[in-house]
Amino acid sequence: MTDPFHDLTGRTSLQGAKGLAAARIVAGLVQGLLLYLLYSAASPSDALSWPATQPPLFGGLLLACGFTPVMLLAGIGRLPLRFLALWAVVAAAVLALLGWHDVARQARDYGFHPPFLTFPALAFSAAALFIAHHLIVPAVAARRWIADFDDYFDTAWKAGVQLALSLGFTGAFWLLLHLGAALFKVIGLGFLEDLITEEWFAIPVTCLVFAVAVQLTDVRGGLIRGVRTVALMLLSWLLPVIAVLAAGFLIALPFTGFEGLWRTGSATALVLSTAAALIILINACYQDGREDNLPPVVLRLAARVAAVLLTPLVLIAIWGLSLRIGQHGLTPDRIIASACALIGVVYALGYGWAALSPFWRKTAWMKPLERTNVAAAVLSVLVVLSLFSPLLDPARLSVNDQTARLKRGAVSPADFDYAFLKFEAGVVGRDALLDLTRSPNAEIARRAKQTRAAESRYDVERAAVPPRKPTIEAWPAGTILPAGFDAPIPGDDPRYACGRSDGCVAVLRDLNGDGREEVLMATRFNIALFALDADGRWRHRGDYNIRPCPGLPGGDFRELLKSSDLAPVAAPWPDLNLGGRTARMTPQETCPTPPVR
Known part of the structure; x- marks a missing residue:
């Protein structure tokens, strides 16, 4: 076997171990x-500066700077310097383009400050670079x-x-730093604790310690191979x-039926994860495939x-995925x-051939x-790269x-997930939602406009709830509620919670002295x-609550509202006018002493 770590690696040009370490x-x-x-x-404590002011560029640079140096650490001493430099440029460029696209496709109100790379982009980019x-x-x-x-x-x-091992070493380093900071703080010296919380120290030191860990593990190559051998041996006995x-699951499935599996809502992920575990453990068992091993x-x-x-397993995953797509269409x-299932098909066919081919032709164990x-x-x-x-x-x-699906009638306008277009599909989803507001179908256009005005998916879901008439008892008995107060209302109104089995109580009072009565409604x-x-x-203008206190009964607010001494109480502290905005103080209440029994 040729050793790829010592043939044509560029170690000589780096002048041995010291050059590699440097x-x-x-x-x-x-x-x-x-x-x-x-x-x-992109620091949230300061105004954004370049390149964070250009979100796609920032995302591309972040992905490239985050992963390319790690690849360089692995490639130093293993590839010729010229080839390593070329590969680093290509990898950085590809990563930058992937990061650019990941941020550019997001909607502009990112929900965080500044825009962030999505987890799938980070995870799959790292996996693709490693492979x-x-x-x-x-x-x-x-x-x-x-x-x-x-x-x-x-x-x-x-x-x-x-x-x-390098990640573990880096984590252990930071644990020791925090332990040391705690020790110094005990004796009144807080400089180390202050230092390790500074980003200018923490970020470069973390990267430096990781690089040192890679070098230390590379120097002791025989030790790493020994650890790998033990790890593979342990993993192989899990196979x-x-x-x-897995065999028991497949044997039992025809007798139990597939309904329970489909009801999980994550059948494809569960089955594909099982297949992935099998693939990893098969390789831990096979290792390099040599006859002496x-x-x-x-x-x-x-x-x-x-x-x-x-x-x-892969066929079941594809079947479940096809059912979900047929019922509800495509989602990211x-x-x-589907892409993971495609790769699973390749593994299933190749590994199945490797397992069964000895029955009709002579071949080494699992050689294909x-x-x-x-x-x-x-x-x-x-x-x-495609996804x-x-x-x-x-x-x-x-x-x-x-x-x-919406335009051809496969899903009704009432059941269509408009919130997906605004909150989960990025720029292309927002553009599609805008296009739906111009739909000749009045119901589609109305719901699309409502969704564009919504600030969260929860707002969309509440607006989609059909209106219903609340059950509200006026107090004292014989009081007539204002006209329209108990008319059918949508799901985003607090009165929607007043159902027949759990009604509400309403009292009329002029709370602010303007000569008009307000309504206090208790759930x-x-x-x-x-x-x-x-x-x-x-x-709805707001809510009144009572701080819960230990040892004192809480009570039903509907009964509390019926109290005969109900009356407005002046706030002990005034509101503040701050540049045209009003600041209201939340009082720091103390609980009364519970009665002695």
Whole structure:
């Protein structure tokens, strides 16, 4: 087996271990400095500065600066310097474009300050970079487009162990810093606690410590391989467990039916996660596939069984996904799940062939698995690049499918999810919602306009609730409620909670001395104030509550409202006028002493 870490790696040009250490430390410091500058530009305590004033550019730089240096840390000493520099430029450019697109497709009212990259973009970009890098390193070392599988195995699994140990080392470093800060604070010295909370210190030091950890793990390559061997051995013995569980699930499924699985609402994710666990554990068992490294018979049998189980699992996931798409159309999550299912199909076919091919032709144990892994890795990178770029943007595909379903009548205007277009589909969703406001269908246009005016999905859901007449008891008995107060109202009105089984109580009082009566309406838990507006409609103006106190009964607010001494009480402290805005004080109440029994 050729060692991709010592052939054509550029170690000589870096003058051995000291050169490697210096290069990694510089890479870590540069990454820390870049990330700190980006943080400073987007600091919520200050006005935004460039590049945070250009959200797509900021997102692209953040993704590139966050991941490219980590790839450089892994590539230093393993790739020729010229090739490493070229690969770093290509990787940074691709990451920047993915980050640019991820932020540019978001709606402009981001909900946070400043715009943030979405979690799927971060997670899948990191996974694609890891896979691509460890496809390239062995191929360059072997000077072939496709290297030997044992080189891929050695490179990727060693890097995985290094990554895990480096992250653990970085976390342990910060735990010790916080412990030291606590010790110094006990004796009245708070300088260390102040220092570690400063971003100019924390961000660069974190990146530097991670780079040092990568260097330390790289120097002790034999130790890393030993840790990897132990980890793979432990993981491989979990394969029979998950194989038995998955087989039992598939055997029981025809007798229990699929209804319970579909009712979970996450059947596809659950089944695909099981398939992913099988794939990882099969590879932990197979390792590099050499004849002198074969696992025990029981593990080889478990690997064959698990490989065959992949096919029914992936088919069930595709079936469940197709049912959901047929019923409710495409969403970004379902498109990503479809991409994962596509990769699962490749694994299922390849692993199934690897498990069953010895029955009709002579081949080494699970040997076809190797080609499957390489093909699936390449496909995974291509799928990620497609999904998180304009090519197969899940938001665009989902919006096109959902609006097409609405226009052809597959979903009624009342059941269509307008909130998805505004709050979850980004710019393309907002544009589609604007287009629906001009629809010739009056119901579609009305609901689209309501959704565009809404500030949250909750507002949309409340507005969609059909109006109903509340059940409100006027007090004292014989009092007549103002005209229209108990008329049918929409779901976003507090009176909507006044149902037949849990009615409300209303009392009329002139609370502010303007000669007009307001309505105090009590539910079981609070008292709401309603007053007439300029249009003659009753508007909810606020709520009255009582601070709960231990040892004192709370009571039903509907009964409390019937008190004979109900009267307005002047506030002990006035409101403040602050530049045209009114500030109202919330009193710091104290609980009375509970009665002695």
